[in-house]
Amino acid sequence: MxxxxxxxxxxxxxxxxxxxxxxxxxxxxxxxxxxxxxxxxxxxxxxxxxxxxxxxxxxxxxxxxxxxxxxxxxxxxxxxxxxxxxxxxxxxASADVKRLATRHIADLDARIAELQGMRRTLEHLVHCCHGDGRPDCPILDDLAGTAGA
Amino acid sequence: MxxxxxxxxxxxxxxxxxxxxxxxxxxxxxxxxxxxxxxxxxxxxxxxxxxxxxxxxxxxxxxxxxxxxxxxxxxxxxxxxxxxxxxxxxxxASADVKRLATRHIADLDARIAELQGMRRTLEHLVHCCHGDGRPDCPILDDLAGTAGA
DNA sequence: GTTGACCTTCCCACGGTGGGAAGGTGGAAA
DNA sequence: TTTCCACCTTCCCACCGTGGGAAGGTCAAC
Structure with missing residues (x-):
């Protein structure tokens, strides 16, 4: 050799x-x-x-x-x-490639949906927060679980 | 003590x-x-x-x-x-919390946009792939950079 | 020949989470 | 009381993907 x-x-x-x-x-x-x-x-x-x-x-x-x-x-x-x-x-077989790619699209969709869920919640909280010099903050209230209480 | x-x-x-x-x-x-x-x-x-x-x-x-x-x-x-x-x-100051949350929303948006970009491209490629028993595959052609060539 | 850019291997870090080994504790059932 | 099992402790290793950097060797240009 x-x-x-x-x-x-x-x-x-x-x-x-x-x-x-x-x-x-x-x-x-x-x-x-x-x-x-x-x-x-x-x-x-x-x-x-x-x-x-x-x-x-x-x-x-x-x-x-x-x-x-x-x-x-x-x-x-x-x-x-x-x-x-x-x-x-x-x-x-191109079907194998397509299957792999399709599965990956589903993965992406799941991740996108997850991020969008976070985004929606945060958007709402930010919208509720006056954002001035005072300490009261619905964002922290939500994180602390004291929002609905 | x-x-x-x-x-x-x-x-x-x-x-x-x-x-x-x-x-x-x-x-x-x-x-x-x-x-x-x-x-x-x-x-x-x-x-x-x-x-x-x-x-x-x-x-x-x-x-x-x-x-x-x-x-x-x-x-x-x-x-x-x-x-x-x-x-x-x-x-x-609640403004500090709001700033942090707002910045995080921007981060989420960037990640969402990135994933959506991938998703769009893949969707297109998958759409172009007949996905049968034959080897010809536009998805692989794209990955290999031989698509536009 | 010297210099500086590059190569080599090796280890360490990040974020976040999990698995598992080896050994000690807690509490309840036999 | 002894036994048993679930839990606790610390320690190390793994994932994925990427980067940083140290220590030492090589290449090419000047």
């Missing part, structure tokens, strides 16, 4: 490869997070130069952008792992 | 005090979180029985319920600390 020979960084760059900083800039994922994704197994272990620097090709950067975009849409790491698996499986 | 003498749990209970489990049940805050709040300084250190059990009075439970309600409304630990300070300051 001829293991891939470890090249110098300059040589790798001549072949269009990037070090982690360049891959980060090209993908929008921080170097810190690239290492993290590698550690948790979301990314394959990156190649290394003779000096131990990670090197990335266009395909790696493409994967990183995929992850970035998925995070921007709120998918969890676990879901992104599944999405990556589907993306790389040419025999996938 | 006559430090408060450490009593037995049975004696404390006769005086209407509770151990952590009872305080948890009465406040809706888990025992785990009560200890955590004490550790981070959100709560004053609880009294102890001779055997080292934490004991809580009605006032403590009231504070715990205040915290619980604040968390339910999405306030951060830091904000809850501020709210507790205002609550316990009888010379507070």
């Amino acid at each position: 001829p293991q891939a020979k470890r090249v110098e960084l300059s040589e790798a760059r001549r072949e269009g490869l990037r070090n982690i900083g360049e891959a980060a800039a090209a993908s929008g994922v921080s170097a810190k997070m690239i290492r993290h994704y590698e550690e948790i197994g979301l990314l394959a272990k990156a190649g290394r130069t003779a000096a131990g620097y990670r090197i990335y090709g266009d395909g790696d950067v493409h994967v990183l952008r995929f992850i970035r975009r998925s995070r921007d849409l709120g998918f969890t790491m676990k879901e992104i792992g599944e999405l990556l698996g589907l993306w790389q499986d040419r025999r996938r | 006559p430090q408060a003498k450490r009593v037995e749990l049975s004696e404390a209970r006769r005086e209407g005090l509770r151990n952590i489990g009872e305080a948890a049940a009465a406040s809706g805050v888990s025992a785990k979180m009560i200890r955590h709040y004490e550790e981070i300084g959100l709560l004053a250190k609880a009294g102890r029985t001779a055997a080292g059990y934490r004991i809580y009075g009605d006032g403590d439970v009231h504070v715990l319920r205040f915290i619980r309600r604040s968390r339910d409304l999405g306030f951060t630990m830091k904000e809850i600390g501020e709210l507790l300070g205002l609550w316990q300051d009888r010379r507070r």
Whole structure:
């Protein structure tokens, strides 16, 4: 098994490869997070130069952008792992992707509804609070549970 | 300095005090979180029985319920600390509370808007995906950045 | 060669919550 | 009284996603 020979960084760059900083800039994922994704197994272990620097090709950067975009849409790491698996499986059924995305929309809806509930309550309380120099405050009364009492 | 003498749990209970489990049940805050709040300084250190059990009075439970309600409304630990300070300051200006709550509403709005943005995009993608046995999938195309290409 | 920007690994932090181990206590039933 | 179980204590570890920073090595430009 001829293991891939470890090249110098300059040589790798001549072949269009990037070090982690360049891959980060090209993908929008921080170097810190690239290492993290590698550690948790979301990314394959990156190649290394003779000096131990990670090197990335266009395909790696493409994967990183995929992850970035998925995070921007709120998918969890676990879901992104599944999405990556589907993306790389040419025999996938689009129904599987759609199901995953649909479930995620439901998750988003639940979180939105929760936040909106908070927002509604707070809006009401703020509306009731005169907000001047006096200490009386319906907001605190509500938090303290002394509002209805 | 006559430090408060450490009593037995049975004696404390006769005086209407509770151990952590009872305080948890009465406040809706888990025992785990009560200890955590004490550790981070959100709560004053609880009294102890001779055997080292934490004991809580009605006032403590009231504070715990205040915290619980604040968390339910999405306030951060830091904000809850501020709210507790205002609550316990009888010379507070309600304007301070109102400002804090208003800022929190703005935070909620930002998060809601973010989630709704994700939701909109996903909704569109899901709508475009036929979701059958074939591999072609606009959702993956979007994540991969090959959608517009 | 020196310098400064970058890389490596390692540990720590945040928010908030939970799980669980190991050992001590409380109270009630046998 | 002894036993038993539920509860208490402290301690460490986990999640997710991200960042900060220390200590040490490397690269490239000047």
